[in-house]
Amino acid sequence: MGICSSKINEKTDPLNSQLSQIKESEFQYIDGRRFHNLKNVAYPLPNDDDEIDRLHFRHFLNRNIWKSNFSAPINHILTNPETKILDVGCGAASWSFDMATTYPLVNIIGIDISRQQATHIKPKNFTFFKANVLEGIPFNDNTFDYIFQRNLMRAYTEQDWPHVVNELVRILKPGGYLELMERSMLYNMGPATKRLCDAEIAAMNLAGTDPFACQKLEKYVQNQGFSFFINLYRL
Numbered sequence: 001m002g003i004c005s006s007k008i009n010e011k012t013d014p015l016n017s018q019l020s021q022i023k024e025s026e027f028q029y030i031d032g033r034r035f036h037n038l039k040n041v042a043y044p045l046p047n048d049d050d051e052i053d054r055l056h057f058r059h060f061l062n063r064n065i066w067k068s069n070f071s072a073p074i075n076h077i078l079t080n081p082e083t084k085i086l087d088v089g090c091g092a093a094s095w096s097f098d099m100a101t102t103y104p105l106v107n108i109i110g111i112d113i114s115r116q117q118a119t120h121i122k123p124k125n126f127t128f129f130k131a132n133v134l135e136g137i138p139f140n141d142n143t144f145d146y147i148f149q150r151n152l153m154r155a156y157t158e159q160d161w162p163h164v165v166n167e168l169v170r171i172l173k174p175g176g177y178l179e180l181m182e183r184s185m186l187y188n189m190g191p192a193t194k195r196l197c198d199a200e201i202a203a204m205n206l207a208g209t210d211p212f213a214c215q216k217l218e219k220y221v222q223n224q225g226f227s228f229f230i231n232l233y234r235l
């Protein structure tokens with residue numbers, strides 16, 4: 001809602017009309033919410049202030065549940081100024097900003113189809129690039145020591161997943177770590193939660209994305225010749 005009203009102000013203010021035109025093509029507005037405007041991207045969620053709040057909230061919830069921001073054994077690279085870390089589909093960059101602040105020596109890069117991070121609190125060791133993962137990731141082979149991707153199950157179809165993992169492995173250095181974090185659908189739920197869950201599965205099937213991607217991550221990384229560690233948290 002906040003973003004929507006700022007768009008109206010920009011439109012009525014001629015000084016901001018150029019900015020407004022750029023935003024017009026970058027975003028679309030549906031029922032007062034702001035979304036990306038890319039035709040070939042299935043991702044259905046908004047990217048406005050309310051969504052940014054939700055992503056921050058979920059980040060800190062995750063960190064509290066896991067008592068950490070990562071599961072991979074990467075402590076030894078987190079004090080090395082040569083270390084390059086990639087956050088794929090970084091969104092509001094909650095994870096990236098938290099990591100960049102905690103480990104100020106490493107370089108953290110975030111990519112996303114939409115820029116959603118607050119620029120005024122951006123840590124110096126964080127850089128953002130706008131990129132659509134489904135069009136290939138714009139980095140050379142063997143660039144990153146650690147790649148983190150979380151909550152992208154609404155972004156990829158079942159056919160996309162192997163290509164995405166292949167692309168992530170391409171830009172990961174030999175001996176590097178890839179951490180993929182997706183949630184499983186719920187089991188043993190009550191009737192109201194089941195209705196909600198069934199509706200989400202139906203919406204994902206309609207969009208062509210895979211509600212059960214989480215269970216297939218092991219297969220995707222093993223097909224790339226990786227050793228696989230699994231960490232599960234049962235709510």
Ligand SMILES: C[S@@+](CC[C@H](N)C(=O)[O-])C[C@H]1O[C@@H](n2cnc3c(N)ncnc32)[C@H](O)[C@@H]1O
Pocket residue numbers: 041043047055056059088089090091092093094095111112113114116131132133134149150151152155
């Ligand atoms: C649910 S949010 C997760 C954000 C972040 N990873 C986190 O856990 O807080 C998913 C993000 O993926 C981005 N996204 C969706 N499809 C994408 C694509 N094809 N390439 C890059 N980013 C994408 C969206 O714009 C959104 O910011």
